[in-house]
Amino acid sequence: MVDPVHTPQTPSVDDLPVAPVPGATLSRTAAQTLTEQLAERFASRIRDRLLAPGARLPSVRQCAQQHGLNPSTVVAAYDQLLARGLVEARRNRGFFVRERGPASAGSAAGKSPATAPGAAVPRMVAPVNAATLIRGMFHPSEGKPQPGAGVFPPEWLENSFMSAAVRKVSTHAALADASLRYGEPQGDGLLRRVLATRLQGMGLPADPAQIITTVGATHALDIVSRTLLKPGDAVMVEEPGWAVEFARLHALGMRVLPVPRGPAGPDLAVMERYCEAHAPKLFVSVSVLHNPTGYSLTPASAHRVLQLAQRHHFLVVEDDTYGHIAPEHATRMGVLDGLQRTIYVSGFAKILAPNWRVGYLVAPPDWTERLLDTKMLATLTTPSLLERAMAHCIEQGQLRRHAERIRHRLDLARSRSAKLAQAAGCRFVAEPAGLFGWVDTGTDTEALAQRLLDEGYLTAPGSLFYANRAPSTLMRINFATTQDAAFWRTFSRLAGAR
Template structure:
């Protein structure tokens, strides 16, 4: 092998194996050399070879079989293609970024920042100190691990285990909330012109992100117990999508959660059609850990899972995470370094301390009690107004109130705004913006406001 950085050696190995697969020299199903044999063949370290194999898995070239090794993946319609030239050029830069974050070299003349000792005594350092059982300790001022703060990733791993999702800390990538995670996944998985499926109704900011990436967005009808599987199969047959973005638990905007039989069947359909699943579990910490989750049933083979602390702690505290297979996690980490370098170590340490001290657990107990009380009051008010609820609530912040056919929910929202009332009309939650199901998303925290109840009463009586 030529001399060069670990990153460039890895890229050369990936390119060489990819060419061999394309030329048919490595047919589908062929077992790749063991790590020991491959390190000797390519003249690199074990860590370099592990990274090369993992990235080939993320690219859809290889598949990892636990206890058996790596195999050439059978050509599938949705195997993640090799990155285009502009992406390859960008990834080449990652090796420099990775070294600045992980600091494996003792001589740092190529670094892009001053040593931490130059800033550790700053006024910022005196304000940002974390409480521990042994008093206070300063926060380091370097970039930190590109995956994010290690202790928090380990804590998230334990939390995921309670939900039945078993990961190593290296499979957990910390982000600036779920929207940042979605952005990384979209950049990694999709190219302009690709088609994806989304819940309909579903999370409308996701629709905007996908359209910004020039991706075709197709809705899958949402039922009270999860996606409509007949519609899912129909849209797959029509559009050959690359991925399905969905919320299984405490769905936004309907509040419903997927039933276990639906989850099993959905994964069977995904496997048959080589469909990637992106599961957004935004209310994970507020709802029962035992609710069905696609990531728990799939164990991150084709599911990419997202979570956040922003919905349970503070909207201004942008800390979230992506859990995925090791190969996908590595690829998303590279994308994170290219786009934002790293997430906030300050915020991640703060969340970690809240978890370690038990304060987060106590906070969640109070939050769940508040959600339960507010949901009960909101359901009573909607019932008195004669507004049926689409799905049984399962612990999130939202319910979906159905309106009579023909009622214009956009016009209703405009009239409410004139009276100082903010309504989320159902139409905006459909990717085609059609009034397929007139209604409104109700945040249960505000469902007992007399001004809202009076407005809805008058509006329904005289639409």
């Protein structure tokens, strides 16, 4: 049984999550004193951004009990962290990890601009949690599968045809040509032609001249934002949604308008109110296999979104990052409106080659030149060698067959992971679909995430997917990396340790 919509509960100040002490046992025979060891463990976690700014440290009493220490030892360790500027003491509340970097109270990116009367915009806070999640992706994983990962495991993506494609495009003459001169600013011509054919097969009326290749899909989203927006502009984004998108728009100084996402699509009544009060310039949507819920847009909802866009003069940015694992004939707004008010974004990092960083956008003809100018200001061009190799992978049908194998393997993994999650006491808020599951754990997942990290597991707590970063009992799981019963046993043990 799933719930169609679930919003995070906001606890009182006294219920804010407490960060756990890093897990390894302190040594009484080490060269460092117990005070120094304890302080360094907290400092290391803070430096690595694995303990986010704003997280509360355990009370002196809690910390002393957990480690069998004298309270004075904990006080001395916290004093060292205070002296190093890593934590701050708040009267009658405890010790908290400090925000790092210059204060941003006076900057466009650091405060919420004034809004129209009668239509409040949720406060957008600093995007430290998104950065923490990204840094965690590159943190040593101790060889364990990572439940919070946003990608398939490397072994799922292994194949023989990628290296063959690279060899084909890197003969002596081709390698010299690709290495010693800039490529086409708009992207490799063969890749754009191959992409146009593929997209036309989906019903998207894409001409090669409308396609711009990018350094991954995130770069494509950034090009669109920098071209079409200026600081203070309002942008509608689905919530729950992608933490990096909230953070990226926040850093550019935009007003983020969170739109609740349900099984059929975005909350159209909320969008209507935003349009009347704030005149947003963009709506950013993941139509197919939405992250983190797995929802896919219905044709009726897509049609009404496009009607709103026409009536209120905003553009739709359709992020189709997960389209390669989507059901055939899934609804896409770019198909329904013929790329009139829609900019389509996708890439290949999720399904094939994360480090090739090949992405692209498809825009209405009137916007292509402006978007290309923005790309060139940032990157001049894109490396053509890997783009040409990607074109061969698509043209020969290898990508299509590879995606079919991934989809079949994912279907099996999803079934197993869902059963393990439910046996561990989790409840699916959205029907399991795609790569991610959206589950209610019954406990604060931000605090739980730190406890699991001590055991070597990176997770994605629900607060990451909300613009206001409110504590939540929700968590996103990756079906491909949560088939390990050992993780769920650890999860059950720690989730019960309130």
